[in-house]
Amino acid sequence: AQSVTQLGSHVSVSEGALVLLRCNYSSSVPPYLFWYVQYPNQGLQLLLKYTSAATLVKGINGFEAEFKKSETSFHLTKPSAHMSDAAEYFCAVSEGHAGNMLTFGGGTRLMVKP
């Protein structure tokens, strides 16, 4: 069975500061990992995904994430926060076989202070 834990349901940073959102997963097989962003009253938009090609994955809007198998982690980072980054972020795992659903973490709400 697969599961995802996002440490910190709320994270607050100042504009221009580093963003670090934590995600740890468990999976019985090599996983595929995803980060999605959700703006208020909207659906989810994919930021980036890990599919074993490279451990450092670059996504949209300046975000990136590093897959660390030894730590079973896939933390999301951005060097400099922008006000428009304020949203809810979800980490998700898929075990990769055909049609497998996504298992989501509980989400982290990012607040950016001016």
Added chain:
Amino acid sequence: NAGVMQNPRHLVRRRGQEARLRCSPMKGHSHVYWYRQLPEEGLKFMVYLQKENIIDESGMPKERFSAEFPKEGPSILRIQQVVRGDSAAYFCASSPLGGGEDEQYFGPGTRLTVT
């Protein structure tokens, strides 16, 4: 290429009524997933469908909930005799291939309120 469409965006039902939520996948996508997001929680998988087939319904409540994806037309999530605990945002996602590494594209969701 239009994205995943869901309607209605907001739905209010009284306890005991039926709710029908519709999802039109992206053009060319034949794999549809439904997820539910309860207040202050992450998304939970409900059901995975391909055209005319339910592939995985392990996340569906055993009673009152059903889903279909007919040969023609949108996928439908149907909730009979709604209760207050059904109040949530319901998201549909579609993908082209259905593989585990395949990106799922999400619709804007239907927010169901049961009064």
